[in-house]
């Protein structure tokens with residue numbers, strides 16, 4: 388009986404050595420989410436007397452002996468609570484390493500060494516950490532620059548600008564910098580040319596798992612007091628499962644939510660009540676235009692912002708709406724080429740003094756405009772020079788090294804030699 392057992396053990400050992408010699412266990416790749424728990428796999432043939440050791444690069448993290456016995460070096464203190472093996476899994480030949488709250492510094496090449504009477508087995512796990520993109524926002528700064536912003540991303544993502552309709556030679560500057568935890572903030576700026584364009588900012592994650600899109604369009608609209616007005620807003624193509632929000636901002640005021648809509652529940656929450664509304668059957672098709680009922684000139688003049696938010700996608704339309712009072716309307720009716728979208732009514736005021744006032748107003752406005760333009764031109768000249776100055780400087784984009792640092796490879800090579 389003892390003979391048979393010894394023979395069987397010898398045979399197993401031979402088999403073990405043969406398999407080890409024949410097929411080197413390929414490296415396993417694991418991508419863990421930042422600040423979440425992670426499991427690095429390691430399987431072995433259980434024999435009941437193995438010593439399991441986990442290393443990162445060459446440093447021992449943790450060691451476990453199935454039978455108590457000789458306990459090798461204690462793991463470093465700071466790792467002790469964050470890394471552990473599950474006892475019940477060990478007896479099944481599973482020595483997977485549990486790592487809680489992964490950080491950027493945890494990336495690297497790990498090795499799992501199983502030492503038992505059956506022999507030695509070493510397997511490697513390449514561990515990457517990813518902090519996915521959670522949101523992308525856009526805003527227009529005072530000097531007519533459009534900004535695309537995101538934060539807490541790892542590795543540093545790729546940023547790309549485009550316009551609809553497409554325009555070549557978009558010149559953007561992107562700044563990325565890591566915080567103390569190693570997570571990147573992104574700030575990308577682009578000078579705007581025309582407000583008829585839709586500006587699109589795409590941020591892709593390095594590992595290709597995500598592609599976020601944020602777009603912005605500007606518009607201008609003139610309405611009349613007491614006349615219903617539709618402020619247009621269309622969803623980007625193929626947007627499913629979206630939420631829609633309309634906000635209103637009067638000059639220098641805080642923005643307030645007017646209305647929101649959810650395509651899944653098909654519910655509208657309307658804070659302006661009977662003043663505004665959506666076309667219920669149109670909104671599901673992606674037409675989120677806002678109907679403004681019986682607007683007042685002072686009260687409802689301002690910026691209306693429509694935001695479609697969907698899966699990794701956000702589209703904003705900012706419309707500057709001017710509601711003219713009935714008096715303003717009657718004045719402009721007598722002005723040639725005036726009054727963009729406003730409809731003309733039949734009422735006419737033919738009194739001579741009105742014309743006189745109009746002429747005076749036109750003259751004043753024209754003079755003011757000319758002066759303003761001249762000033763703007765001067766200002767632009769000044770701006771241009773500063774912009775050129777900054778563009779001469781190197782881009783502040785920081786190169787990512789999401790791949791393992793050079794010295795890691797050397798360490799692992801040494802480590803490899805040490806155990807084989």
Ligand SMILES: *[C@@H]1O[C@H](CO)[C@@H](O)[C@H](O)[C@H]1NC(C)=O
Pocket residue numbers: 426430473476481482483
């Ligand atoms: C090993 O155990 C871990 C939990 O510790 C589990 O997630 C994993 O699926 C197990 N692997 C195998 C091959 O059973």
Ligand SMILES: *[C@@H]1O[C@H](CO)[C@@H](O)[C@H](O)[C@H]1NC(C)=O
Pocket residue numbers: 438440459500502503507
């Ligand atoms: C593995 O076991 C061998 C003998 O079986 C021993 O010489 C070696 O030091 C052990 N290594 C580790 C890391 O426990």
Ligand SMILES: *[C@@H]1O[C@H](CO)[C@@H](O)[C@H](O)[C@H]1NC(C)=O
Pocket residue numbers: 545546547589590591597598
């Ligand atoms: C971002 O990802 C999208 C979709 O996968 C792709 O079409 C686009 O070319 C990528 N852009 C960059 C800059 O990598």
Ligand SMILES: *[C@@H]1O[C@H](CO)[C@@H](O)[C@H](O)[C@H]1NC(C)=O
Pocket residue numbers: 627628651698
């Ligand atoms: C939209 O939501 C529904 C219900 O949650 C889901 O079944 C569907 O896959 C989603 N579609 C997309 C494109 O995300």
